[in-house]
Amino acid sequence: MDRQSVYSLSLFGHDKDDRNADEQPSRIQQQLVDFVLDFHIDNVFIYRDQIRENVLVKQYYCDIDVAHLISYNEELAHRLNSEPAEIIPLFEAALKKCTQRIVYPSQKQIQLPEHQLLLHSSASQISIRDLTADSVSHLVRIPGIVIGAGTLSSKATALHIQCRNCGHAETMSVVGGFAGISLPRTCGRITVEGTAAERCPLDPYFVVHEKCQFIDQQVLKLQEAPDQVPVGELPRHILISADRYLTNRVVPGSRCTVMGVFSIYQAKGSKGNKGGAVAIRNPYLRAVGIHSDVDHTMKGNAIFTEEEEQEFLEMSRRPDLFEVFANCIAPSIYGNADIKKAIACLLMGGSKKILPDGMKLRGDINVLLLGDPGTAKSQLLKFVEKVAPIAIYTSGKGSSAAGLTASVQRDNNTREFYLEGGAMVLADGGVVCIDEFDKMRDEDRVAIHEAMEQQTISIAKAGITTILNARTSVLAAANPIFGRYDDLKTPGENIDFQTTILSRFDMIFIVRDEHERGRDERIAKHVMGIHMGNRGVEEQVQAEIPVEKMKRYISYCKQKCAPRLSPEAAETLSSHFVTIRRQVHSAELSANARSSIPITVRQLEAIIRITESLAKLSLSPIATDSHVNEAIRLFLASTMDAVSQGSGTASSAELAAEVNKVEDELRRRLPVGWSTSLATLKREFVGGRGYSEMALNRALVVLQRREVVQVRHGGSQVYRCGV
Numbered sequence: 001m002d003r004q005s006v007y008s009l010s011l012f013g014h015d016k017d018d019r020n021a022d023e024q025p026s027r028i029q030q031q032l033v034d035f036v037l038d039f040h041i042d043n044v045f046i047y048r049d050q051i052r053e054n055v056l057v058k059q060y061y062c063d064i065d066v067a068h069l070i071s072y073n074e075e076l077a078h079r080l081n082s083e084p085a086e087i088i089p090l091f092e093a094a095l096k097k098c099t100q101r102i103v104y105p106s107q108k109q110i111q112l113p114e115h116q117l118l119l120h121s122s123a124s125q126i127s128i129r130d131l132t133a134d135s136v137s138h139l140v141r142i143p144g145i146v147i148g149a150g151t152l153s154s155k156a157t158a159l160h161i162q163c164r165n166c167g168h169a170e171t172m173s174v175v176g177g178f179a180g181i182s183l184p185r186t187c188g189r190i191t192v193e194g195t196a197a198e199r200c201p202l203d204p205y206f207v208v209h210e211k212c213q214f215i216d217q218q219v220l221k222l223q224e225a226p227d228q229v230p231v232g233e234l235p236r237h238i239l240i241s242a243d244r245y246l247t248n249r250v251v252p253g254s255r256c257t258v259m260g261v262f263s264i265y266q267a268k269g270s271k272g273n274k275g276g277a278v279a280i281r282n283p284y285l286r287a288v289g290i291h292s293d294v295d296h297t298m299k300g301n302a303i304f305t306e307e308e309e310q311e312f313l314e315m316s317r318r319p320d321l322f323e324v325f326a327n328c329i330a331p332s333i334y335g336n337a338d339i340k341k342a343i344a345c346l347l348m349g350g351s352k353k354i355l356p357d358g359m360k361l362r363g364d365i366n367v368l369l370l371g372d373p374g375t376a377k378s379q380l381l382k383f384v385e386k387v388a389p390i391a392i393y394t395s396g397k398g399s400s401a402a403g404l405t406a407s408v409q410r411d412n413n414t415r416e417f418y419l420e421g422g423a424m425v426l427a428d429g430g431v432v433c434i435d436e437f438d439k440m441r442d443e444d445r446v447a448i449h450e451a452m453e454q455q456t457i458s459i460a461k462a463g464i465t466t467i468l469n470a471r472t473s474v475l476a477a478a479n480p481i482f483g484r485y486d487d488l489k490t491p492g493e494n495i496d497f498q499t500t501i502l503s504r505f506d507m508i509f510i511v512r513d514e515h516e517r518g519r520d521e522r523i524a525k526h527v528m529g530i531h532m533g534n535r536g537v538e539e540q541v542q543a544e545i546p547v548e549k550m551k552r553y554i555s556y557c558k559q560k561c562a563p564r565l566s567p568e569a570a571e572t573l574s575s576h577f578v579t580i581r582r583q584v585h586s587a588e589l590s591a592n593a594r595s596s597i598p599i600t601v602r603q604l605e606a607i608i609r610i611t612e613s614l615a616k617l618s619l620s621p622i623a624t625d626s627h628v629n630e631a632i633r634l635f636l637a638s639t640m641d642a643v644s645q646g647s648g649t650a651s652s653a654e655l656a657a658e659v660n661k662v663e664d665e666l667r668r669r670l671p672v673g674w675s676t677s678l679a680t681l682k683r684e685f686v687g688g689r690g691y692s693e694m695a696l697n698r699a700l701v702v703l704q705r706r707e708v709v710q711v712r713h714g715g716s717q718v719y720r721c722g723v
Contacts, residue, residue: 065121145253364473
C-alpha cells in the first residue's frame with residue numbers, strides 16, 4: 001500500500017489460491033518423505049537404513065547429502081538452498097514421519113521426539129570474507145578453523161508461560177539460533193461473554209521452566225584458515241550456533257567445513273543504545289552440518305582415489321626417491337643438500353608410540369637451522385609452510401608465549417572464560433616454522449619446551465587448568481650471537497641457547513657462509529639464472545614432484561605407514577650411540593669444558609625418529625640397516641658437526657684466554673688513529689712479553705673482524721681505526 005502505484009486485488013478464484021497456499025507445505029513435506037523413502041543407489045536405500053540404525057540407538061537425526069537431493073528433485077534442493085528457514089522444519093517433520101513408517105509401522109500413536117536434519121555437501125565453498133547481505137537466510141558452506149568452543153547451554157524450543165493474575169497458560173515456540181523472543185504484554189485470556197471482565201495488568205506473564213522444552217546449544221568461533229587469508233589482512237571470524245547432535249563435535253584447533261543458514265541477530269548492548277543504529281544486526285551461522293576436514297592424526301579422513309594410490313605406490317618404489325624428494329624441497333635454493341634431506345624427514349615424521357603404561361613418545365622431528373645471514377634459512381621455512389599439509393609460519397620477535405601456546409579470553413555475552421589456541425595448537429598434526437628464534441624473549445621460549453618434547457601445552461590461567469594437544473614438529477631458524485658465526489669461538493659462545501632447548505632439537509645445522517671462489521661462482525650463476533629466466537644453472541627450478549603432489553604424498557605416508565625398527569637396525573643404532581657419547585666425553589675431557597650442545601638419550605630417540613621417517617618416505621613397514629646408516633650420517637652431518645665446530649680451532653681454553661689478554665694489551669699499546677709495523681709488534685709481544693705468535697695472529701684477526709684495527713701495506717702496517 002505504501003507504493004505510489006495502482007493497487008489491485010484479485011476478486012475471482014482467490015479462495016482457490018488460499019487453498020493452494022495451505023496445501024503447499026504439506027505437498028513439500030510429502031515430497032521430502034518420498035525422497036527419504038525412495039532414494040537409492042544400486043538398490044541400497046541409504047536414508048532408510050540410516051534412519052533405522054540411528055533410531056535403534058536412540059539418536060534421532062539423519063545426515064543427508066545435498067547432491068542426492070539435487071539428483072532426486074532439483075526444484076526441492078533449490079528451495080532448500082534459498083528458503084532454508086521454511087524447508088528445514090518441514091524436512092525435520094518429514095523425517096519424523098519416515099521414522100514412524102520405517103521403525104514403528106504398527107504403533108500409530110507413539111510419541112517420537114523431534115528429529116534433526118544434518119546436511120553435508122561437496123558443492124562450492126564460500127569464504128567468511130565473501131559473506132554479504134545477499135547471503136542472509138540462505139544456505140552457505142564455509143571452511144575454516146575452530147578457534148573457540150563455548151560450553152553447552154540449554155536453549156528453550158517451547159516456552160510455557162502463565163499469567164500471574166488469572167493463571168491463563170500458553171505455549172510459545174522459539175526458533176533456533178540466537179533468535180530471541182519477547183513475552184506478550186497483555187493477557188491472552190478471552191473475556192467472558194464479550195464483556196470486559198477485570199483486565200489483567202500489563203506484562204502479566206512469567207515462564208514456567210518445568211514445562212518448557214530445551215535443547216543443547218553450543219557457540220563456536222570459526223576463523224578463516226591461515227593459508228586463505230590475503231596478505232596484509234586480519235583473519236575474519238564468525239560465530240556459529242550448533243545445537244543438539246552438532247554440539248561437542250569439534251574442539252579448538254580443528255579444521256572443518258560448516259554448512260548452515262546465514263542469519264542475523266541483535267547484539268544485547270545495542271537496544272539501549274540511545275536510539276542509535278536500530279537496524280544494524282550482527283551476522284552468525286546456524287549450523288546444519290559440521291564436517292571435519294582432516295583428522296589430526298591423518299587417520300582415514302583424507303580420501304585418496306585409486307589412481308592416486310597407485311601413483312604413490314609406484315613413486316615409493318623408486319630407489320632414488322629420497323634424493324629426488326629432497327631436491328624438490330625449495331628447488332630454487334642452491335645446495336644445502338643435507339638440510340633439505342633433514343626437512344624431508346621432518347615433513348614425514350617418525351612413528352608416535354604409546355607405551356602400555358600410557359606414556360607417549362613423540363614421533364615428530366624438530367630441526368634448528370643456525371647460521372649466517374643470507375643463507376636462505378627463511379626461504380626454506382616459507383617453502384615448508386607451503387608444502388606441509390598443516391603449517392603455521394611465525395616470527396620469533398613478535399611472538400609471545402600466549403600467541404604460541406594458548407590464551408584465555410573472556411566471552412562478552414556470558415562473561416565466562418574460554419581458551420583460544422595459539423600457533424602450536426592450531427598447527428596440531430603439522431609443522432610450526434619459527435623464524436628469528438634467537439630474538440624471542442627467554443620466558444617465551446620456555447613456553448614451548450613442553451610442546452616440543454611432551455607435545456602438550458598445560459594451561460593454568462584464570463581458574464582454567466587444562467592440557468591442550470600440540471603434536472607439531474618445530475622448524476626454527478636463528479642467528480648466532482654476533483649476527484655471524486665466529487670461527488674463533490666455541491659453539492657455546494656462538495649459540496645463545498640453553499642446553500634445555502638445544503637437546504629438544506633432533507638435528508641442529510650450523511649454516512655457514514663459506515668464502516670459496518668456485519662455490520661463490522656457482523651460486524652467483526645459479527642466482528643470475530633464476531633472476532633472468534627462472535632457471536638455475538646447477539639445478540632445475542622446475543621440480544620433478546610438484547608441490548601439490550608432495551603435499552598429498554606426505555598426507556598419504558603419514559596416514560598409511562608407521563614403521564618399526566628391525567632388530568639388526570636397533571643393534572647398529574645402540575652401538576653407534578655409545579660410540580658418539582664416548583667421543584663427546586673424550587672431547588669434553590680434553591677441552592676441560594662441557595659441550596654446549598648436549599648429546600643425551602633424546603638424541604638417540606632423535607636418530608630412531610629419523611630412521612623411521614626415512615622408512616616412511618618409501619612406505620616400508622620395517623626400518624632396515626640402510627635407513628639407520630643414512631639417519632646416522634644425517635645426525636653426524638648436523639648435530640655432531642655442530643658439536644665439533646670450533647673445537648679444532650680453539651682447541652684449548654688456555655689459547656682462548658691468551659688471545660683475550662693479547663687483545664687487551666694491543667688496545668692499550670695502540671691508541672686510536674696510531675699505526676705501527678707488524679714486525680715491531682711481534683718483537684714486543686712474542687720476544688718481550690712471551691706470548692705465542694699464534695695468539696698474536698689470532699688476536700689481530702679478531703680485532704680486524706670487529707673493525708678495531710686495519711692491516712695496511714700488504715700486511716706490514718697495523719693501524720688502529722676504531723674503539
